[in-house]
Amino acid sequence: MKKSILLLFVMGGIIIAAAMVRDPYPVMDEPRNNYVNDIRHESIEIQNIDTNEEPRSIYLTTIPSRVFVCDGVLLNTLIPLGIGDRIIGASISNTASGLYENLKREYPEEIKKIPHISSRLISREELISYQPDFIIGWKSAFSPHRFGSIRWWEARSIPSYVVATSNHVKKSATIEDECKFLDDMGQIFDVQEKTNAVIRDIYAELEIDWTDDRVKQQDVMVVEVDGNEVMNYDEGWIVGDMVRRLGGRMPLQSESAGVEEMILQNPDVIFAVYFDERHRAQSEAFFRNVRLNSLRAVQNKRIYMIPFGYIYTPGIKTLDGLRAIKKGLYPNM
Structure with a gap:
């Protein structure tokens, strides 16, 4: 009888512990949108830099459909461009928490299209589980204790984009750098009409x-x-x-x-x-x-x-x- 009670107690503890642990990063085996076969008529080349400000090229033959975004501030651009359904996940640091709340109010339907948004910074192992086909992030995202180097992802045919005005990648960041980011996003996601309009307004201002x-x-x-x-x-x-x-x-x-x-x-x-x-x-x-x-x-x-x-x-x-x-x-x- 005592053994039975002890067994029930142990099993109950296991069930409670399992209920308390929720894996927010499941491996996603199936595509989550209709863009997987979104092939371009011709490939594009995007000039970018690595975390050491060394020039590099990104070659794309399809419009990315499983994008991971780090940090949440970048959603300020991607969500208004209407590409929420191409984003598989995002991580949001404390610095972006207020911006995220604003986005939820301004673009509730677009935000709902993103399956996973983490309120903490995630590791490379967790990012792998998302099966991304494109990564956009600050320089700090590609550090050894986070996602690892850009070269590591490139070796696995997953292109990554470093935002040039983040973390002093460039010693003197300019408005032109930010406009290039907008133009790059326009080309990558085929929304140049929208990004061109914003760039014109920036220079007019x-x-x-x-x-x-x-x-x-x-x-x-x-x-x-x-x-x-x-x-x-x-x-x-x-x-x-x-x-x-x-x-x-x-x-x-x-x-x-x-x-x-x-x-x-x-x-x-x-x-x-x-x-x-x-x-x-x-x-x-x-x-x-x-x-x-x-x-x-x-x-x-x-x-x-x-x-x-x-x-x-x-x-x-x-x-x-x-x-x-x-x-x-x-x-x-």
Whole structure:
């Protein structure tokens, strides 16, 4: 009798444990969409770079239909382009959580087309289970402790695309780099009509009447608040090129910017990058600190909150980023 009770107890424990563990990355044996045989009339060559900024080519004879995306910020571009049903999965870091919530509200049907969206960074072994035919990611995704090298995937005939404005792949990222990303996505997924329209709007937004008396060079800081610490975005990031092209100047080139450094620089305008609404509230509270009351930007109420997705690998959101920065620089125009 005791043995029977013990056996039931052990079996019950196993059942409970099994119920608690859910494998969110099942191997997907069957195609999940109607695009598997989507063959091009001719192959295309996409010029890209590897994680060391070395040039490389990607050759495609079909439009990818099992795409894995890392990081979630990139969905800001791919979802509005209407290719959600070509995405097999995506991983979203904490920096993209707020953007993902916005996408769910703006494009609920398109988001539903993506079978798996992970709220954590996944490993190479987990990515293999998705059986991707194309990978798009930040430089950091192709590190040894994540997906492994691009060459590893290429050896298995799975092309990978590195976003050039991520993780300082390029020492000085530009708007042209972001427009190339858009053009590449247009070619890869055969949506060039959409991407061409966005690229035209981006360049139109850069047009400024430099003879206007209200247009003058201003010192700008773009920062990211983390508790009492402050990260500084220098001119090497794409946001630096945005600011420069719109008439601003970013004098501080170091990565960190404490309170003392901000007071020393005393910029005319500060853009505070935020990830979600909670982070936005924390950033707003930071700038209410009396220690910062001497800042020109505080005194003149020229501290502006800007979403992370507007300034980091922004893709389609490059246009929103330019508009937000232009409005902050020239509020009376």
